[in-house]
Amino acid sequence: MNGATDDLAKMDLSERKRTDYLDWNEYFMATAFLAARRSKDPNTQVGACIVNEERKIVGVGYNGFPLGCSDDEFPWGKASDDPLGTKYLYVCHAEMNAILNKNSSDVKNCTMYVALFPCNECAKIIIQSKIKEVIYMSDKHAHKSTTIAAKKMLDAAGIKYWQFVPRKSKIVIDFSEIDWDNLNQLPVTPVKSRGIHQNGTS
Ligand SMILES: Nc1ccn([C@H]2C[C@H](O)[C@@H](COP(=O)(O)O)O2)c(=O)n1
Ligand SMILES: [Zn+2]
Numbered sequence: 001m002n003g004a005t006d007d008l009a010k011m012d013l014s015e016r017k018r019t020d021y022l023d024w025n026e027y028f029m030a031t032a033f034l035a036a037r038r039s040k041d042p043n044t045q046v047g048a049c050i051v052n053e054e055r056k057i058v059g060v061g062y063n064g065f066p067l068g069c070s071d072d073e074f075p076w077g078k079a080s081d082d083p084l085g086t087k088y089l090y091v092c093h094a095e096m097n098a099i100l101n102k103n104s105s106d107v108k109n110c111t112m113y114v115a116l117f118p119c120n121e122c123a124k125i126i127i128q129s130k131i132k133e134v135i136y137m138s139d140k141h142a143h144k145s146t147t148i149a150a151k152k153m154l155d156a157a158g159i160k161y162w163q164f165v166p167r168k169s170k171i172v173i174d175f176s177e178i179d180w181d182n183l184n185q186l187p188v189t190p191v192k193s194r195g196i197h198q199n200g201t202s
Pocket of ligand 1: 041043044045046062063064078087091092093094095116117118119122
């Protein structure tokens with residue numbers, strides 16, 4: 001063993017860098033899936049997370065009805081004799097919501113992480129908003145014309161897409177495992193001593 005390895009071996013676990021942290025792809029895909037948990041769709045919950053070139057999240061969204069269209073009044077069903085009686089004519093897809101929810105001026109050259117491969121309508125919005133890469137988890141509708149058309153357009157526009165295959169089968173946030181006592185002992189710097197007032201001015 002060389003000196004550095006020797007030192008590392010002697011180190012207490014609490015002094016060593018953690019090794020089981022999430023990598024960037026896991027972190028952003030998990031964020032997309034966390035957003036999906038907000039969806040009221042009883043059948044398919046989709047989340048999307050947009051990340052810029054500095055690996056900062058600039059938009060998150062999930063599938064749901066537009067503003068003002070009540071989750072309790074509009075239909076969540078998939079089948080009806082009347083097309084107005086299903087969700088399909090009303091629901092905003094996660095990808096569209098993530099782009100519209102952006103907190104940056106645009107999403108040019110960003111990467112989108114999404115639970116399900118984008119449909120043709122979302123592909124159009126992705127292309128027009130200049131997103132450069134799409135990372136998806138499921139391609140369960142690969143056989144549908146909406147997905148085939150989406151891929152045709154993404155290919156033509158030169159947008160890369162690839163499937164994320166997770167290394168771990170679970171990423172769990174278990175609130176019951178969090179050591180709140182320890183968290184409470186973290187030093188708290190009073191806002192005033194940092195020279196920042198509540199309104200953000202210094
Ligand atoms: N890429 C996608 C695909 C679908 N969605 C939404 C639209 C619906 O709310 C739901 C699909 O419903 P299903 O036919 O599976 O019952 O997922 C989306 O947001 N993004
Ligand atoms: Zn879509």
